[in-house]
Amino acid sequence: MPQIPIIMPQLGESIAEANIVAFLVKAGDTVAADQNLIEVETNKATMAVTSPCGGKIEKLAAQLNESYAVGTVLGYIEASQEEAARLGLDAPQAKVSDTDRVSKGDSNGSGTRVQPTVRGLPVPANAAGASYLSPRLKARMTDLGLSAADLSGVAGSGAAGRVTVEDFEKFISHLEKHKMTAASSMRVSVADAMRRSWTRPIANVGMPVCLDPLFAYRKVARPKPGPALCALRALAVALAENTKPAGRLVGTKIVHPSSIDIGFAVEAEDGVLVPVIRDADKKLLKDLVEPYNELVELARQRKLPVNATGASIATVTNFGTFGLEWATPIPLPEQTLVLGMGAARHKPHWDSVKGQFVPIMEANLTLSFDHRVLDGGAAGRLLQRVSELMKQPEKL
Numbered sequence: 294m295p296q297i298p299i300i301m302p303q304l305g306e307s308i309a310e311a312n313i314v315a316f317l318v319k320a321g322d323t324v325a326a327d328q329n330l331i332e333v334e335t336n337k338a339t340m341a342v343t344s345p346c347g348g349k350i351e352k353l354a355a356q357l358n359e360s361y362a363v364g365t366v367l368g369y370i371e372a373s374q375e376e377a378a379r380l381g382l383d384a385p386q387a388k389v390s391d392t393d394r395v396s397k398g399d400s401n402g403s404g405t406r407v408q409p410t411v412r413g414l415p416v417p418a419n420a421a422g423a424s425y426l427s428p429r430l431k432a433r434m435t436d437l438g439l440s441a442a443d444l445s446g447v448a449g450s451g452a453a454g455r456v457t458v459e460d461f462e463k464f465i466s467h468l469e470k471h472k473m474t475a476a477s478s479m480r481v482s483v484a485d486a487m488r489r490s491w492t493r494p495i496a497n498v499g500m501p502v503c504l505d506p507l508f509a510y511r512k513v514a515r516p517k518p519g520p521a522l523c524a525l526r527a528l529a530v531a532l533a534e535n536t537k538p539a540g541r542l543v544g545t546k547i548v549h550p551s552s553i554d555i556g557f558a559v560e561a562e563d564g565v566l567v568p569v570i571r572d573a574d575k576k577l578l579k580d581l582v583e584p585y586n587e588l589v590e591l592a593r594q595r596k597l598p599v600n601a602t603g604a605s606i607a608t609v610t611n612f613g614t615f616g617l618e619w620a621t622p623i624p625l626p627e628q629t630l631v632l633g634m635g636a637a638r639h640k641p642h643w644d645s646v647k648g649q650f651v652p653i654m655e656a657n658l659t660l661s662f663d664h665r666v667l668d669g670g671a672a673g674r675l676l677q678r679v680s681e682l683m684k685q686p687e688k689l
Contacts, residue, residue: 295377297346299330299353299368301361304340304599311335312360312478313367322350324370331355331367334478338566338602339595346379348372360478430458437465479564489626497621498672499659502680504637508654510686516582518686520656521557521611521634526581526689527682528609528632529553529573531675538675539606539629542665556605556625557585559592566592567625569605578689607631619657629666632679633659 304311311333318330329341331353353368355361434440447464449456476484504520511517518526532539533553540547553574556567568588570581591597607628612620613636624631635657641650660676667675682689 294371295374296351296369297348297372297377298366299342299345299370301333301363301365301367302342303363304333304335308335308363310360310362311340313355313357314339316353316357317341318350318353320350320352324348324350326376334595338597338599342367344370346370346372346376348376427458430456430461433458433461477562477564479561479566483564486626487623490623494664495623495661496664496667496669496672497659497661498669498676499619499657500673500676500680501640501655502658502683503642504654504656504683506684507686514579514686516579518578518582518585519611520613520637521609522581522585523578523683523686523689524611524632524634524658524679525555525557525570525573525585525609526578527679528607528630529555530682530689531678532607533574534678535675538662538667538671540666541627541629542663547666550606552606554605556608556628557588558608558610558622559589561593561595566595566597566602567605567608568592568597568601569603571600578686609634613637613656619659621659622661624661624663629663630675631661632676633661635659 301311312335313331314334315332316330317332318324318328324330324344324347326344326347328344330344330350331342333340333342348370351369351371355365355367361367434443444456444461444464447456447460450460507520507523532550536549536553537547539553540549542548552572554569554571555573556569558565558567568591570576570585570588573581588597588601591601605625605628607630608622608625609632610622611634612622613634616636618635618638620633620635622631622633637654637656639652640655642653642655643649644651658676658680660672660679662672
């Protein structure tokens with residue numbers, strides 16, 4: 294009977310590998326075409342590898358909690374001649390051993406088992422750390438899946454403070470005496486993104502915004518938009534009026550965005566996911582409530598669709614949900630801006646008509662930005678415009 298391979302698919306534009314988290318079938322099970330076989334985890338979401346055809350699972354060669362590159366053969370399905378012919382695979386298939394299916398030494402990348410890493414990211418990671426690494430030390434670090442940034446805390450004993458292999462081995466030996474837990478693929482991805490973001494000069498501005506108009510609007514609006522969604526829509530409108538603040542500096546050019554796609558931070562297990570609302574400037578606030586709430590739930594389950602991740606121009610994060618009034622979040626490497634919102638608090642406000650202080654609900658807005666693209670004045674004007682728009686939620 295023909296043996297049809299189960300192959301790790303391309304799960305997203307920038308996804309180069311995925312980690313096996315669950316087997317949904319076992320050897321000997323009969324499966325249908327497009328049936329979910331294996332649950333895998335990327336640095337963005339949990340997805341499923343499906344069956345290429347109907348048949349019987351001959352054997353699953355992949356291992357649980359191992360990471361495999363796109364194109365790796367994870368197992369085989371024993372299919373009928375008809376199924377094989379439908380897939381154009383009716384020629385006799387040579388049986389492949391488990392070693393051939395998932396071997397470390399395969400130079401062409403097919404069937405290669407790889408250790409969990411973060412690849413396929415938008416910008417190369419030029420991490421700061423040891424200034425010079427010998428080929429021997431680089432090879433040792435590669436074996437352990439470490440980067441130069443991991444050596445930033447190692448005091449080198451070599452010439453000009455160079456970290457030697459001996460320094461490195463002492464460092465590893467010292468680490469092994471401490472309690473250690475494995476970092477999830479999401480945690481590694483967040484760490485890598487923040488390390489790359491910090492290679493730029495990041496600056497921050499902030500100002501308070503009165504939320505009384507928004508809370509009054511929520512009492513009559515159906516459905517009810519939350520403060521973070523209101524901020525997202527206001528940022529989208531402001532950037533649609535002037536796209537330059539969301540541009541990226543590439544060489545000597547500022548590249549303006551072609552669409553206003555805004556992400557928003559959602560806390561997930563051991564990390565943060567950033568679902569994206571496409572063309573947020575072209576949809577009214579009331580029309581964004583349902584898709585926003587749906588994406589929040591999918592993000593918490595780590596089941597975001599591919600088209601709802603990546604390629605956004607800015608992010609909105611509501612750190613006020615943690616009771617924080619002020620924070621300075623860091624923009625993602627591919628973005629110039631991140632808008633933060635703090636917790637709402639009753640504050641005294643001078644009413645010039647009444648000639649007295651009156652209580653209002655107020656929250657702090659912060660804007661973190663790439664100082665190469667924006668100066669404080671431009672960032673301040675953008676934040677002022679966002680504040681103005683948030684005070685008129687019925688017009689958003």
